[in-house]
Amino acid sequence: MLGNESLIAAVIAFGGEVTATPTTADTLMAKSPDQPEVAGIGVHLREKAGKGFVVRVLPNTPASEEGSLQAGDEIVAIAEGEATPVGLAGKDLGDMSSLIRGRVGTEIRLTVISVNGETERVIRLVRGSIEELLVLGQDPLPVGAEAPPLVEFRNLESDATLSLASLDGTMVVLKFWSTGCRPCLRGIDDAYGSPSDVPEEHAVAARVLLVSIDDKIETARKTVESRGWTGGEFVWGGYEASKQFRLPGLPCTIVIDAEGRIEACVLGAAYDAQSEPENAGDSER
Known part of the structure; x- marks a missing residue:
């Protein structure tokens, strides 16, 4: 079994907190009680x-097709169709998510303040069926469970x-x-941004893979190249890896x-929605 010091060494590149049962990452997607599809907007x-912030806009969803939502935006109110908006101030994530639940094809209105501090604006979206993109916010594989042996990764370089x-037989x-x-x-910028910054992964005597879950391998390759990451073993797992490992959120180790067998699950440092927006290159929006 890994001790705490080894675990911290294993995840230091993401600045994560060691936990066997990480908190669940929340999404603006939920199953309607009387239909099987995931009805949501993909955020x-x-x-x-006490405020709700966008962490990520998923590709090929109503939110990405609308195009104006971005990471760091604050959603201050949600309304069903033409109904009176419900403010999100002081609500927890469960309450926020419940306001999103509805049938595929129904309209939802979001009152949003942009990450750059612009005045409020209203975005109208139609809920879509996005079952295949519900890959985060799951209960993680428990410690001691067998890791999915058949999941395949593609090396982004070779x-x-x-x-x-x-x-088999190697700690991963x-x-x-x-x-x-x-x-x-x-x-990753902090840990792999230049050759001198590459962490000493051998400290944990493990094979360390940095796994992209981007929907396209080309997106992951472009990000690695444009940001100048070196020294790590960067691979692509895509949606299938997210699903098989039941990721609770990102970053996750x-x-x-x-x-x-699963030794530990580590959910990374919390997203700081008040920080300056960062150009992510070819993002998944």
């Missing part, structure tokens, strides 16, 4: 100081395929990230022991 939301089954640290996750980008 991950986080509460901070395009070679790698599976967990091929690493998976650091999950995406182009649309600003805390992920900041953490999963430690797998030499016997192929």
Whole structure:
């Protein structure tokens, strides 16, 4: 078993907090009680100081197609169609998410303050069926559970395929990230932004993979190249890796022991919605 010092060394590149049961990342997506589809708009939301902030806009969703929502925007109120808006001030994430629930094809209005501090604006969206994109905010695989052995990753540099089954007998640290996750980008910038910054991963005697869950491998490659990340083993897992590992949020690190079982799950540092917006290159919006 890894001790706390080794775990911290394993995740220091993301500035995460060690926890066996990380809190669930919340999304503006939910199942309607009387239909199986996931009816939502495709935005991950986080509460901070009683306010709701956009963390990430998922690709190929109503929010990304509308085009104006971006990471860091504050959603101050939500309304069903032409109904009176309900303010989000002081509400928890459960309450915020419940305001999003509804049928596919129904309209929702968001009152938004942009990350750059512009005046309030109203965005109209139609809920869509986005089941395949509900990949975060899940209950993570429990400690001691067998890691999915058949999940395959593609190396972003060589395009070679790698599976967990091929690493049997080796401790593996998976650091999950995406182009649309600003805390992920900041953490990797700090750890892999230049050759002199590369962390000493050998301190944990593990194979460390930095796994992109971008919807397209080209997006991940462009991000790695444009940000000048070096020294790490960057791979792409996409939606399938997110689903198989039941990621609770991003950034997220999963430690797998030499016997192929989950040793720990680490949810990264909280998103600071008040920080300056960062150009993420070819983002997933």
